[in-house]
Amino acid sequence: MTTAPLLDRLHTQMAFVQEIDKLKRVLRRNTLMDGSRRENDAEHSWQLCMLALVLAEHAPPGVDLERVIAMLLIHDLVEIDAGDTFIYDPEAVLHQPERERAAADRIFGLLPDDQTAKFRALWDEFEARATPEAKFAKALDRLAPLLANHHTEGGTWALYKITADQVRRNAKIIEAGSPSLGAYATELIELSIKRGHLSEG
Amino acid sequence: MTTAPLLDRLHTQMAFVQEIDKLKRVLRRNTLMDGSRRENDAEHSWQLCMLALVLAEHAPPGVDLERVIAMLLIHDLVEIDAGDTFIYDPEAVLHQPERERAAADRIFGLLPDDQTAKFRALWDEFEARATPEAKFAKALDRLAPLLANHHTEGGTWALYKITADQVRRNAKIIEAGSPSLGAYATELIELSIKRGHLSEG
Numbered sequence: 001m002t003t004a005p006l007l008d009r010l011h012t013q014m015a016f017v018q019e020i021d022k023l024k025r026v027l028r029r030n031t032l033m034d035g036s037r038r039e040n041d042a043e044h045s046w047q048l049c050m051l052a053l054v055l056a057e058h059a060p061p062g063v064d065l066e067r068v069i070a071m072l073l074i075h076d077l078v079e080i081d082a083g084d085t086f087i088y089d090p091e092a093v094l095h096q097p098e099r100e101r102a103a104a105d106r107i108f109g110l111l112p113d114d115q116t117a118k119f120r121a122l123w124d125e126f127e128a129r130a131t132p133e134a135k136f137a138k139a140l141d142r143l144a145p146l147l148a149n150h151h152t153e154g155g156t157w158a159l160y161k162i163t164a165d166q167v168r169r170n171a172k173i174i175e176a177g178s179p180s181l182g183a184y185a186t187e188l189i190e191l192s193i194k195r196g197h198l199s200e201g
Numbered sequence: 202m203t204t205a206p207l208l209d210r211l212h213t214q215m216a217f218v219q220e221i222d223k224l225k226r227v228l229r230r231n232t233l234m235d236g237s238r239r240e241n242d243a244e245h246s247w248q249l250c251m252l253a254l255v256l257a258e259h260a261p262p263g264v265d266l267e268r269v270i271a272m273l274l275i276h277d278l279v280e281i282d283a284g285d286t287f288i289y290d291p292e293a294v295l296h297q298p299e300r301e302r303a304a305a306d307r308i309f310g311l312l313p314d315d316q317t318a319k320f321r322a323l324w325d326e327f328e329a330r331a332t333p334e335a336k337f338a339k340a341l342d343r344l345a346p347l348l349a350n351h352h353t354e355g356g357t358w359a360l361y362k363i364t365a366d367q368v369r370r371n372a373k374i375i376e377a378g379s380p381s382l383g384a385y386a387t388e389l390i391e392l393s394i395k396r397g398h399l400s401e402g
Contacts, residue, residue: 010385013255018352020251021234024244033222042244043225049250049274050221054214054316066267073250073270115255151219184211 009112016110022080029086029160030145035152041076041084044144048072051140058178059136071126071137074119078103087170088162100127129176139177142170143185150188154197163201164193210313217311223281230287230361231346236353242277242285245345249273252341259379260337272327272338275320279304288371289363301328330377340378343371344386351389355398364402365394 024042031038049072056065079085081103085096108119126134146167149155157167167189175182192198227242250270257266280286282304286297309321327335347368350356358368368390376383393399 006381007385010256010259010381014348014385017248017252017255017348018234021248023247024233024240025235025237032225033219034226036226039225040244042247043241046224046243046247046250046274047218047222049247049270051218053271053274054218054312055211058211066270069250069267069270069274070254073247073254111255147215147218180207180211184208184215 012110012112013115016107019107019110020077020080023077026076026079026084028084028145029156030148031152031155033148033151035155039148041079045073045076047144048075048137048140051144052137055140055178055181058180060132060178063132063136067122067133068137071122071134072140074123075126075137075141077107078123080107086156086160088160088166097127129173132177135177137177139174139181142173143181146171146174146185146188149197150192153195154192157192157198161201162198164189164198165201167198213311213313214316217308220308220311221278221281224278227277227280227285229285229346230357231349232353232356234349234352236356240349242280246274246277248345249276249338249341252345253338256341256379256382259381261333261379264333264337268323268334269338272323272335273341275324276327276338276342278308279324281308287357287361289361289367298328330374333378336378338378340375340382343374344382347372347375347386347389350398351393354396355393358393358399362402363399365390365399366402368399 023045024040026041027038028041028044029038049069052065052068052072059065059068078100082096082099085092087093104120104123108116108123110116111119125131126137129135129138145156149157156162168186171182171185171189174185189198193200224246225241225243228239229242229245230239232239250273253266253269253273260266260269279301283297283300286293288294305321305324309317309324312320326332327338330336330339346357350358357363369387372383372386372390375386390399394401
């Protein structure tokens with residue numbers, strides 16, 4: 001049988017589970033790969049984990065894939081409060097860190113203390129982008145919208161008039177986490193330019 | 202630089218990534234926890250992984266959480282071809298295994314051979330429910346709709362006139378993967394009956 005303190009702890013964890021269900025209603029700018037509708041943060045997080053599983057061989061040697069996937073699962077939870085920040089919107093990006101830190105305080109704070117500390121440390125690690133795990137996780141996070149835009153004739157690049165140079169700067173984060181995925185990103189960018197879906201601006 | 206065979210392999214992996222984006226368009230019967238719309242398989246898979254992270258202490262000792270999460274990430278990919286099967290629809294459940302095996306052949310077959318074998322073995326393990334990892338993963342897969350129904354005044358139980366005994370039989374799969382989560386499921390079921398959201402039938 002479950003004892004009373006364990007049951008209290010489980011109820012606390014379940015309140016967190018209920019709260020984070022809201023991630024399914026946070027919409028991103030990019031669409032699904034078929035362009036049918038905008039993608040939400042929960043399905044985006046699943047996709048990044050799938051990229052991590054499928055592309056694990058593109059991570060630097062010795063990377064702990066379990067920690068990469070844990071980071072990817074929780075990396076966007078702060079957007080329940082802070083909203084999705086479009087990386088090409090300088091105004092929104094400016095106050096993003098403080099908005100997201102406040103969100104992290106509240107949302108991870110719903111967990112039992114030991115788990116608050118553990119999840120917050122994972123999120124801080126992802127944001128700091130200093131470890132190979134965080135760099136690889138961030139690379140996948142930047143690769144995903146590039147794939148979506150590539151498959152939808154320019155997608156948000158075309159919609160928001162993003163230039164090739166902006167996308168190339170962004171792709172440096174992919175290269176920092178995985179040189180081979182960085183090379184692949186460059187290939188996609190050049191192909192998108194050739195097809196007229198991304199312009200030199 | 203990426204060599205030609207490695208680049209071929211990456212392109213094969215990326216074709217798989219594009220194909221599985223369709224999981225975001227496979228709808229389940231249950232809704233989000235706020236009842237606002239039906240849940241899709243991709244965001245459901247993300248939620249199960251979050252349950253695994255948060256409720257890891259409810260897994261039997263020694264369970265390999267990385268394998269549990271990998272199973273949960275891929276467990277519903279077969280539904281891209283086979284569709285979501287409502288567990289309380291005996292007709293649909295009857296031909297589910299053959300439909301899903303054919304889907305697994307096709308979808309995992311899109312990957313490079315070594316990964317086809319690896320992903321297929323994980324999915325077979327999940328389906329066979331013989332290892333502690335598969336039992337725990339399946340327990341979470343059964344717990345999630347119970348949470349959704351509990352938070353939406355009976356949800357699909359009310360909609361499809363599912364009885365308490367049917368839900369209790371289903372909850373045995375939760376108990377088989379985690380006795381403490383099984384006890385919690387029983388608690389939710391009894392609470393739902395008391396509130397009039399689930400009937401003895």
